[in-house]
Amino acid sequence: MNSEKLLSSFKSLFDSNKLNEATNLLQSNGEVLPDISWDLVQVIWPFFSLKMKNENFEKFQFCENAFKLAARSGKPKEMYMALLEVADRFNDSYQYRTVLSTMAEIMISLPMDRDFLENILPTFYAHIKVHVLPKVVFEGQERLAYAERDDVKDVVDASEEFVLFLEKFVIHSKSKSAIFQYTLLILEHPLVGIDCRQLDETRTPRGIKIASKVVSILAKVKSNVTKLAVDDGDEHRTAVGCLLYLILYERIGVDLLPRVYSYDFLFEFSMPFLMALLESLSNQFVIEKALLTTQALLEHVAPLSWKVHVLDTAGFTQFVEKLTHLVTYHESQDIRSLSTAILREFYLRFDREGRCMFIRCQLNTSQHDSVRGFWITQLKEELNQVAGTRSQEMYQKSNLTSLLNMILRLENGVETDLLESYHCLVSGLNLLRFILLRNCKELDAAWLQKMSENFVSPLRKGLQLSRAHYELEFKTVQSERELPVDEKQHSLSVGNLKPSTLTMKKEEKLVIIRMALTKFDMMESLLVRTEEILDKI
Numbered sequence: 001m002n003s004e005k006l007l008s009s010f011k012s013l014f015d016s017n018k019l020n021e022a023t024n025l026l027q028s029n030g031e032v033l034p035d036i037s038w039d040l041v042q043v044i045w046p047f048f049s050l051k052m053k054n055e056n057f058e059k060f061q062f063c064e065n066a067f068k069l070a071a072r073s074g075k076p077k078e079m080y081m082a083l084l085e086v087a088d089r090f091n092d093s094y095q096y097r098t099v100l101s102t103m104a105e106i107m108i109s110l111p112m113d114r115d116f117l118e119n120i121l122p123t124f125y126a127h128i129k130v131h132v133l134p135k136v137v138f139e140g141q142e143r144l145a146y147a148e149r150d151d152v153k154d155v156v157d158a159s160e161e162f163v164l165f166l167e168k169f170v171i172h173s174k175s176k177s178a179i180f181q182y183t184l185l186i187l188e189h190p191l192v193g194i195d196c197r198q199l200d201e202t203r204t205p206r207g208i209k210i211a212s213k214v215v216s217i218l219a220k221v222k223s224n225v226t227k228l229a230v231d232d233g234d235e236h237r238t239a240v241g242c243l244l245y246l247i248l249y250e251r252i253g254v255d256l257l258p259r260v261y262s263y264d265f266l267f268e269f270s271m272p273f274l275m276a277l278l279e280s281l282s283n284q285f286v287i288e289k290a291l292l293t294t295q296a297l298l299e300h301v302a303p304l305s306w307k308v309h310v311l312d313t314a315g316f317t318q319f320v321e322k323l324t325h326l327v328t329y330h331e332s333q334d335i336r337s338l339s340t341a342i343l344r345e346f347y348l349r350f351d352r353e354g355r356c357m358f359i360r361c362q363l364n365t366s367q368h369d370s371v372r373g374f375w376i377t378q379l380k381e382e383l384n385q386v387a388g389t390r391s392q393e394m395y396q397k398s399n400l401t402s403l404l405n406m407i408l409r410l411e412n413g414v415e416t417d418l419l420e421s422y423h424c425l426v427s428g429l430n431l432l433r434f435i436l437l438r439n440c441k442e443l444d445a446a447w448l449q450k451m452s453e454n455f456v457s458p459l460r461k462g463l464q465l466s467r468a469h470y471e472l473e474f475k476t477v478q479s480e481r482e483l484p485v486d487e488k489q490h491s492l493s494v495g496n497l498k499p500s501t502l503t504m505k506k507e508e509k510l511v512i513i514r515m516a517l518t519k520f521d522m523m524e525s526l527l528v529r530t531e532e533i534l535d536k537i
Helices: 003-015 019-028 033-047 050-055 057-073 076-089 093-107 116-129 140-147 150-169 173-188 206-221 225-232 237-248 263-278 284-298 308-312 314-329 333-348 352-365 369-386 390-395 398-407 422-438 445-478 506-536
Strands: none
Touching (some): 033 057, 033 076, 116 150, 140 150, 225 237, 225 263, 284 333, 308 314, 314 333, 333 369, 352 398, 369 390, 369 398, 390 398
């Protein structure tokens, strides 16, 4: 049977769904099959998909077997072109993986001194690049569900097959440059945005499996990550940042990092690449990689080892600003907590003078109540540590009072919203009481008098007014009747604020008011104890 008749007969049987007869036809005409392999691929391709697998598994299985038979029977160069032609029309990740693995088998038979590999990599990577990872926040064990999402599994499946494909050809010197570039692209997307942390002890995350192969490929192409960063870092900062995460935190491919470098140098060297990751606003796992890499680096830097002038380094300043922004505004509690811990560890690496300047800068620039409260607490701890040492001189007289002036203040006097400033006020009162008990000689009488007039007295009056307001509100809510369900469907919202307490149940309102009164009790308790000390001075 000649090739034209064989192809015509196959189409007729295939269209009639006579799959067994079509199979026998191909098997009995093996000598002619190479002549129609190209056309055979075009006929089968539209039906070779996961959609067909779900609708008609028998036909899908037939198409899969016929596709592989055609690819292996055809002339390698012709089948290379045939697969490259259908590679622009992937319907799903299964087609992608099958074509890529089949293409690898075909290319083994092609001469490696030609540009066969360079010609197909853009097409196959383009399929991965169009996959967008979900822009959602996953907390704790919710992250296990992230890996099971169809959109995540699709891009992970495709990336895994692509990396396996690259790995097969890395030994061929002519293709190393192209393989290197596309390995960096895989690091940039999707690997940097995939959750690589092991939450389930029974299985290794697929992202780590892919990462291990990626690092293995890079090790065969460029064995020094610092040279890689210098040569290609400007163009691929995110990729280098992801690679540093894999080496420093996951400890994959540690031999890529020269051991002669100190961790102080590595931290400064890594800064622009970590910043590239931190600037990602859409994916929590990209930010997490930057934070965990920073954590891994800081573990090897001794506390009190950085001099104050390091604060003038542009990269360090921007890094602190970014961490502070994450602590304040990021929607993920995991990211906020991790950022807070790392910001403190970063601060602790400075010497005493650097810490003093660091806290002063934070108090001078930060307006967020919780952040200011955090740094006031750090100042109290630092004062306790330097007590009785030469470093205590940095917190004497005007140096100390200038810090306290930034802390002990009410922006709107008696009318200041005390609940919005709660953390700052509680931390500030704790700090003031600590200083009055331990080091009151550094505070002159004139400053104490002025502080009492501008801070203590207005705070006392503000607490009285605030407590009276909330106690009245408590009595008002207590006397309310519970609204029927249908009357609660209307809510009042202002801008991006949450609905007001008008939409809450009576008991929910009372809980909120009780919490406010408890905070007033805490502030008043600290204020009373502070006033007692002031009266004795």
